Amino acid sequence: MPTMLRDMDLNGTGYCAAFRFRMAARAVTRLYDTALQESGVRSTQFAILVAVAKKQPIAIHELSEILFIDPTTLTRSLKLMRKEGFLTISERSAMRQRFVTLAPKGERALARAVPLWRKIQDRFVEQVGTRQWAELRDELGELSALAETLGEEEAARAAAGKVG
Numbered sequence: 001m002p003t004m005l006r007d008m009d010l011n012g013t014g015y016c017a018a019f020r021f022r023m024a025a026r027a028v029t030r031l032y033d034t035a036l037q038e039s040g041v042r043s044t045q046f047a048i049l050v051a052v053a054k055k056q057p058i059a060i061h062e063l064s065e066i067l068f069i070d071p072t073t074l075t076r077s078l079k080l081m082r083k084e085g086f087l088t089i090s091e092r093s094a095m096r097q098r099f100v101t102l103a104p105k106g107e108r109a110l111a112r113a114v115p116l117w118r119k120i121q122d123r124f125v126e127q128v129g130t131r132q133w134a135e136l137r138d139e140l141g142e143l144s145a146l147a148e149t150l151g152e153e154e155a156a157r158a159a160a161g162k163v164g
Helices: 017-039 043-055 060-067 071-083 104-128 130-163
Strands: 087-089 099-102
Touching (some): 017 043, 104 130
């Protein structure tokens, strides 16, 4: 064993919140991707299509906030979805914003995906339990808000450390 690792205390790292959340997220994503496969969209694309459909035309920065996705990452996903014909993205407006709307192919894909989503969502909620799912959904929202607050504090602390 390398010398550095012999002295390192890795006790408790298996309980890391980030690891456990990512593990759960990957498993749930895989489940929904499989369920949505015949629609031609993945679960991540489904989330984007739904958000756009509910708010279109929607500015990319607003979509980023709704989906809680880094704007750069979202922009890459949007460009791929535009290339696939699911979305249209406007040129920059006078306020330097770009707006996203569903293209006809995106509307058709969403129409195919929603019934498949409903089916897997119902199965998932049935297995978890309606009341437990409602509680878990609320707790996940609270944990997301807490993580965002802590992240902002960490970013401020890191910035203060760089300045000082």
